[in-house]
Amino acid sequence: MQIISTNIGNPTPIQWNGQQTTTGIFKFPVNEPLLLEEEAVAKDTVSDRKVHGGVFKACYLFSADHYPYWKERYPALEWNWGMFGENLTVEGLDEAKIRIGNIYKVGSALVQVTQPREPCFKLGIKFGTQEILREFIDHSFPGTYVRILEVGEVNTGDTLELVEESENALTVQQFYKLLFSRTKDIDLVKLAIANEALPLYKRERLKRYV
Secondary structure (H helix, E strand, O other), rough: EEEEEEEEEEOOOEEEEEEEEOOOEEEEEEOOOOOEEOOOOOHHHHHHOOOOOOOHHHHEEEEHHHHHHHHOOOOOOOOOOOOOOOOOEEEOOOOOOOOOOEEEEOOOEEEEEEEOOOOOOHHHHHHOOOHHHHHHHHHOOOOEEEEEOEEEEEEEOEEEEEEOOOOOOOOOOHHHHHHHOOOOOHHHHHHHOOOOOHHHHHHHHHHHOO
């Protein structure tokens, strides 16, 4: 897996339900390394700390491999890396294979895979339609957040080197599908509850199914 773009965003005003707010989803490539700090990417915009940023969502990775699919669905948009609000656009990232809890060395940083991205209305604003939320859920390749175990810099061309594979077999894609499935796979629920790389509140919510 290789970093092909590093992206940050400026605060952008948007209208939602008659009210003005801001978002950092309008990211753009930068020709400089990103400093991955414990709760956010330096110089990036995190507008709503309740749902973005923090230890378990410090940096967002999205796969370059999925761009052709979305470009075909939305050909009229102006496309560039960072389109999905990701800080790191990664070639070869496969949510169906990457386990939650995996630890990678990338640049001088050490990161751990924590959870998939769950789309919100701001992605809909970015794409010009809220229909993108259902499409994004159905496509099942949401990218992943990571926590920063060791603060460091990441640059274009750096590779993600697996340092430790999680003993818990739950993949990013499996957990993503589990979140949105009406009928829960109990075996996956149990894996999720036991996976300490996931935020505690997410694991606690799943306990009602077992």
